[in-house]
Amino acid sequence: MAEINHATLEVAHKAFGYFTHGIATGDWNLFIEMLTDDFTLWFPIGPYQGLNVGKERASAFFNYVSETCNTRLEATLDRVTSNETTVVFEFRDEGSLFNQPYKNRVAVSFDVRGDKICGYREYFGSDGKSN
Amino acid sequence: MAEINHATLEVAHKAFGYFTHGIATGDWNLFIEMLTDDFTLWFPIGPYQGLNVGKERASAFFNYVSETCNTRLEATLDRVTSNETTVVFEFRDEGSLFNQPYKNRVAVSFDVRGDKICGYREYFGSDGKSN
Numbered sequence: 246m247a248e249i250n251h252a253t254l255e256v257a258h259k260a261f262g263y264f265t266h267g268i269a270t271g272d273w274n275l276f277i278e279m280l281t282d283d284f285t286l287w288f289p290i291g292p293y294q295g296l297n298v299g300k301e302r303a304s305a306f307f308n309y310v311s312e313t314c315n316t317r318l319e320a321t322l323d324r325v326t327s328n329e330t331t332v333v334f335e336f337r338d339e340g341s342l343f344n345q346p347y348k349n350r351v352a353v354s355f356d357v358r359g360d361k362i363c364g365y366r367e368y369f370g371s372d373g374k375s376n
Numbered sequence: 377m378a379e380i381n382h383a384t385l386e387v388a389h390k391a392f393g394y395f396t397h398g399i400a401t402g403d404w405n406l407f408i409e410m411l412t413d414d415f416t417l418w419f420p421i422g423p424y425q426g427l428n429v430g431k432e433r434a435s436a437f438f439n440y441v442s443e444t445c446n447t448r449l450e451a452t453l454d455r456v457t458s459n460e461t462t463v464v465f466e467f468r469d470e471g472s473l474f475n476q477p478y479k480n481r482v483a484v485s486f487d488v489r490g491d492k493i494c495g496y497r498e499y500f501g502s503d504g505k506s507n
């Protein structure tokens with residue numbers, strides 16, 4: 246029987262911790278340090294909707310999340326699933342976005358390569374008004 | 377080291393096969409047969425937005441998907457992750473919804489109990505226009 250890849254899980258959990266720090270505080274430095282140069286990011290809506298390629302583009306996106314959206318969200322982790330190279334976090338968030346009350350259910354899927362994150366896909370499970 | 381739960385994966389893959397049959401054909405019978413009586417369903421948008429409880433409510437939802445939305449979508453599975461009791465499928469779909477062209481990126485998370493599905497959460501990764 247195949248075993249769970251604990252190295253993949255450990256790297257992804259570390260990145261998820263930095264990610265939740267980013268959405269809570271607007272400080273994305275630790276998260277961005279963990280991204281590969283060829284990092285790809287898929288986002289569901291807005292000016293970064295679809296595929297975004299490269300660490301520089303990722304920095305611009307997370308700067309948009311912090312500065313333009315003024316994102317301040319607390320995350321509550323519900324569930325983690327994984328395979329050899331990918332880890333999915335299902336969580337709920339609540340706080341403010343664009344200075345308005347905001348809550349959602351979210352799944353983020355991280356692809357892990359070595360001790361870095363090389364891929365990120367975000368999925369929305371609710372409408373921004375309930376979680 | 378913990379091992380992957382192959383029984384959970386097998387039940388979830390069977391259900392996902394019936395699920396993709398449902399979105400492709402409008403026939404949800406095989407999928408609904410796999411649901412527990414206390415099945416819970418979370419959906420992101422529309423009249424069934426949020427939490428829906430019970431197999432009867434699920435039947436109503438999937439009937440809405442088939443009849444009201446006239447859903448006819450082909451799914452392409454990209455990635456599967458799991459833990460002891462939950463399996464997440466990341467896929468892309470393309471076809472028609474409300475008789476209009478439709479495509480999306482989707483994550484569905486199935487909770488498995490025995491040989492049944494007891495929980496289902498759907499998350500949208502795109503805007504219904506691209507995948």
